[in-house]
Amino acid sequence: MYIDNELYFSDNQAITVDVVSTNITDLGAPNAPHLTSDQTIGDATMYLIVVIDVDFATTVSFDISLRSADNVDLVTTPVIHAQRNLILADLKAATAAKSATYIIGSFSGQVNERYLGVFYAVNTSATAGALTAFLTRNPQQSLNDF
Numbered sequence: 001m002y003i004d005n006e007l008y009f010s011d012n013q014a015i016t017v018d019v020v021s022t023n024i025t026d027l028g029a030p031n032a033p034h035l036t037s038d039q040t041i042g043d044a045t046m047y048l049i050v051v052i053d054v055d056f057a058t059t060v061s062f063d064i065s066l067r068s069a070d071n072v073d074l075v076t077t078p079v080i081h082a083q084r085n086l087i088l089a090d091l092k093a094a095t096a097a098k099s100a101t102y103i104i105g106s107f108s109g110q111v112n113e114r115y116l117g118v119f120y121a122v123n124t125s126a127t128a129g130a131l132t133a134f135l136t137r138n139p140q141q142s143l144n145d146f
Helices: none
Strands: 008-014 045-056 059-070 080-088 103-106 114-124 128-136
Touching: 008 114, 045 059, 045 114, 059 103
Parallel strands: none
Antiparallel strands: 008 128, 045 103, 045 128, 059 080, 059 114, 080 103
16 A cells, blocks of 8 residues: 555544644645646545554544645535544454554545645544544555445
8 A cells, every 4th residue: 555645644643632634735725827726636536544543532433534625724614525433442453353444435536625634523532542544545455444
């Protein structure tokens, strides 16, 4: 699996409250000379992958969404490209018997906004938990794609 550094949004990022990913991709100013009105990242479908690095505690679940927006906060009028809810049972680090990697959703790569990143909406505050999130074109087949 290949991962582009510009599309690596979180690296062992602690998630205990609603928060945006540590890294946000700036696709450039709208209508900049080097961009078209229908910006495309890559030439194929991409997948948002999340890896649970540290077990989550005391939260019921949380939503993970790949978003683009004209503001770096990714909250003001975002466009949601992929979204998934993970429950506490899913929010455990890998063991020999179970993977901790999930495909959150697919993404065509077309973006009309300036910023691209991941937003984590925690349904109840967590006291622990960390994850890694990134976009890739070719996820491994052994992922928890349920």
